[in-house]
Amino acid sequence: xxxxxxxxxxxxxxxxxxxxxxxxxxxxxxxxxxxxxxxxxxxxxxxxxxxxxxxxxxxxxxxxxxxxxxxxxxxxxxxxxxxxxxxxxxxxxxxxxxxxxxxxxxxxxxxxxxxxxxxxxxxxxxxxxxxxxxxxxxxxxxxxxxxxxxxxxxxxxxxxxxxxxxxxxxxxxxxxxxxxxxxxxxxxxxxxxxxxxxxxxxxxxxxxxxxxxxxxxxxxxxxxxxxxxxxxxxxxxxxxxxxxxxxxxxxxxxxxxxxxxxxxxxxxxxxxxxxxxxxxxxxxxxxxxxxxxxxxxxxxxxxxxxxxxxxxxxxxxxxxxxxxxxxxxxxxxxxxxxxxxxxxxxxxxxxxxxxxxxxxxxxxxxxxxxxxxxxxxxxxxxxxxxxxxxxxxxxxxxxxxxxxxxxxxxxxxxxxxxxxxxxxxxxxxxxxxxxxxxxxxxxxxxxxxxxxxxxxxxxxxxxxxxxxxxxxxxxxxxxxxxxxxxxxxxxxxxxxxxxxxxxx
Numbered sequence: 474x475x476x477x478x479x480x481x482x483x484x485x486x487x488x489x490x491x492x493x494x495x496x497x498x499x500x501x502x503x504x505x506x507x508x509x510x511x512x513x514x515x516x517x518x519x520x521x522x523x524x525x526x527x528x529x530x531x532x533x534x535x536x537x538x539x540x541x542x543x544x545x546x547x548x549x550x551x552x553x554x555x556x557x558x559x560x561x562x563x564x565x566x567x568x569x570x571x572x573x574x575x576x577x578x579x580x581x582x583x584x585x586x587x588x589x590x591x592x593x594x595x596x597x598x599x600x601x602x603x604x605x606x607x608x609x610x611x612x613x614x615x616x617x618x619x620x621x622x623x624x625x626x627x628x629x630x631x632x633x634x635x636x637x638x639x640x641x642x643x644x645x646x647x648x649x650x651x652x653x654x655x656x657x658x659x660x661x662x663x664x665x666x667x668x669x670x671x672x673x674x675x676x677x678x679x680x681x682x683x684x685x686x687x688x689x690x691x692x693x694x695x696x697x698x699x700x701x702x703x704x705x706x707x708x709x710x711x712x713x714x715x716x717x718x719x720x721x722x723x724x725x726x727x728x729x730x731x732x733x734x735x736x737x738x739x740x741x742x743x744x745x746x747x748x749x750x751x752x753x754x755x756x757x758x759x760x761x762x763x764x765x766x767x768x769x770x771x772x773x774x775x776x777x778x779x780x781x782x783x784x785x786x787x788x789x790x791x792x793x794x795x796x797x798x799x800x801x802x803x804x805x806x807x808x809x810x811x812x813x814x815x816x817x818x819x820x821x822x823x824x825x826x827x828x829x830x831x832x833x834x835x836x837x838x839x840x841x842x843x844x845x846x847x848x849x850x851x852x853x854x855x856x857x858x859x860x861x862x863x864x865x866x867x868x869x870x871x872x873x874x875x876x877x878x879x880x881x882x883x884x885x886x887x888x889x890x891x892x893x894x895x896x897x898x899x900x901x902x903x904x905x906x907x908x909x910x911x912x913x914x915x916x917x918x919x920x921x922x923x924x925x926x927x928x929x930x931x932x933x934x935x936x937x938x939x940x941x942x943x944x945x946x947x948x949x950x951x952x953x954x955x956x957x958x959x960x961x962x963x964x965x966x967x968x969x970x971x972x973x974x975x976x977x
Contacts, residue, residue: 512572512743519631520561520570526627527557527592530619537615552600556616560592560624572743574670578625578632579962585625593617636669645673646743647713651703651733652721653679656747660721661695663943667933672717676700678709680724703733710740720746752915756954774955776827776921784957785923788895792888803882806837806874813868814841819883824900826924829917832892834900834924835883839871878971884926896960897925898948899936909941916945922952929959932966 567584600609661674718737757772824834874880887893898919909916930947
């Protein structure tokens with residue numbers, strides 16, 4: 474929580490107190506972790522790992538060929554190794570070496586595999602032209618198969634290690650934020666709670682007369698000091714060695730903010746800008762130009778369009794097949810619940826789904842009946858209902874089912890009925906929906922689509938008694954960026970989350 478803003482004392486950088494022209498922040502000896510957060514170092518490491526994986530693939534393909542072929546390749550020695558530069562060039566052309574805040578392995582998988590296949594085709598041409606009396610197709614096939622496994626595997630290992638270092642050691646780039654309003658504090662809160670993005674807010678810059686952050690509720694304010702005004706950026710960077718700048722909403726005119734951005738770029742900083750109408754800007758938004766004037770095109774997602782009809786048809790088909798496949802597990806759990814304590818097998822609770830319609834959400838019962846001695850639950854401010862509310866009444870099988878999310882399996886029946894979808898915003902109880910719609914920005918927009926068994930918020934750790942405002946933000950992001958591939962990715966991340974066994 475914030476206890477007030479701190480003004481950073483920065484000594485004059487020029488003679489007679491005059492500000493010196495912007496220069497890059499002074500260099501100092503960096504630790505290994507500090508080096509790893511630099512974008513150019515991350516790009517260099519990624520390129521090196523791809524070169525290594527591609528080279529090992531060629532070496533394995535040649536060894537494989539020598540061990541299984543009577544007449545192995547004896548042509549120009551350098552030809553098989555052309556696969557490596559061809560692959561690196563294709564990956565670079567697809568933007569796979571462009572610095573990004575967070576690289577998701579599942580998002581990288583398709584372009585990487587496509588690049589590997591094209592690189593194999595690119596290798597096939599010179600080998601056919603410059604090689605005689607040799608079956609080049611078999612070698613290229615072996616090279617392709619090896620690279621199709623090794624290159625994504627190495628990238629997966631890199632992504633896992635990067636997230637581990639960022640979470641374990643908080644190895645994130647020092648970041649300044651322009652603006653002191655609710656969106657700025659929301660952004661800083663996300664960066665603090667999600668270290669895998671690699672940005673650590675160390676201070677904010679704003680017009681001292683604005684004071685918008687002083688009027689924010691204590692619950693929404695982030696304890697980050699105010700280090701000056703945007704005009705002080707050069708001095709602040711020299712004092713803090715910040716490398717990133719995020720421009721949020723600020724009362725300064727655009728002409729002054731553009732000058733600040735130019736200063737940040739001369740200082741060697743990476744710059745991001747929170748766009749106006751950010752609620753409507755999805756992942757597929759693109760920038761087009763009319764002359765020199767940029768226009769942002771915002772693609773529309775229609776929850777009543779044919780794409781969602783396909784989604785719901787697939788939901789019911791997959792749910793039916795899944796219920797049939799897991800029927801032995803389903804029946805075993807039902808029997809264990811029946812034997813665990815008195816009461817029904819299924820727990821039914823009214824929840825709100827698409828267009829505000831209520832339905833009975835099914836779960837395996839995981840709790841014993843209440844006792845008069847049980848304490849009353851008091852919901853913490855800002856937290857969503859859920860998890861263990863009040864006294865822990867979970868049975869032994871109930872604890873296991875909650876830790877592994879097996880208590881949610883009966884919701885496949887809800888999907889089969891058409892009341893829910895496999896992926897979507899998690900449904901909430903009617904009494905809480907009415908309350909949250911009054912208190913939480915854009916909460917009601919979650920109900921544009923069917924509720925889901927799992928969702929984008931849940932696979933990012935927002936389950937149980939976590940922030941309902943953050944859940945609404947993630948859920949609306951899912952709706953506005955929906956695709957069948959996003960559903961597949963969420964289902965895959967759900968499996969990983971279940972394997973990690975939550976502690977709800």
